[in-house]
Amino acid sequence: MIRVSMMILAAAAVVGAQTNPVIGEQRKAYDALKQNLIKAAEKMPEADYSFKPTPEMQSFGERIAHIANQIGTCSAMTGERKQSPAQGKTSKADIVAALKASFDECDKAWESMNDKSAVEMMAGRGGQVSKLSTLIRNNMHDQEMYGYLSPYMRLKGVVPPTSDRN
Numbered sequence: 174m175i176r177v178s179m180m181i182l183a184a185a186a187v188v189g190a191q192t193n194p195v196i197g198e199q200r201k202a203y204d205a206l207k208q209n210l211i212k213a214a215e216k217m218p219e220a221d222y223s224f225k226p227t228p229e230m231q232s233f234g235e236r237i238a239h240i241a242n243q244i245g246t247c248s249a250m251t252g253e254r255k256q257s258p259a260q261g262k263t264s265k266a267d268i269v270a271a272l273k274a275s276f277d278e279c280d281k282a283w284e285s286m287n288d289k290s291a292v293e294m295m296a297g298r299g300g301q302v303s304k305l306s307t308l309i310r311n312n313m314h315d316q317e318m319y320g321y322l323s324p325y326m327r328l329k330g331v332v333p334p335t336s337d338r339n
Contacts, residue, residue: 212334244275
């Protein structure tokens with residue numbers, strides 16, 4: 174069942190990429206990053222969510238909660254800006270759920286765009302920016318966060334998703 178669902182999603186992505194090649198290419202990068210971040214959040218043991226490599230750094234859980242804050246940017250693109258459900262949460266279950274909820278909103282933002290609407294302008298940091306630029310910037314930030322998370326995982330003996338061969 175899972176395999177069939179994955180094939181249907183892959184086929185839908187191919188059709189979407191052909192119809193909207195600019196969005197399709199960027200969406201592939203987003204989908205891969207989303208999967209890596211969710212896997213990282215799920216792989217790290219609950220006990221290590223409070224781990225900080227140095228005292229002044231955010232804990233692993235705080236980093237994941239920070240990523241979940243993207244819900245505001247993504248939800249604003251399709252309706253009303255939502256607050257992060259990760260705010261003030263410390264348990265792995267709550268933080269992972271908030272991360273997934275934020276990606277649900279980002280999925281909606283990606284799905285709401287086509288190559289024409291991608292260049293529509295919206296309020297962003299520093300002024301008006303295109304919708305596509307907003308989501309690409311979000312991806313860049315999330316990729317940076319994954320780069321931070323990987324050493325946290327390695328220091329705790331957990332293999333990051335992009336290095337896991339299992």
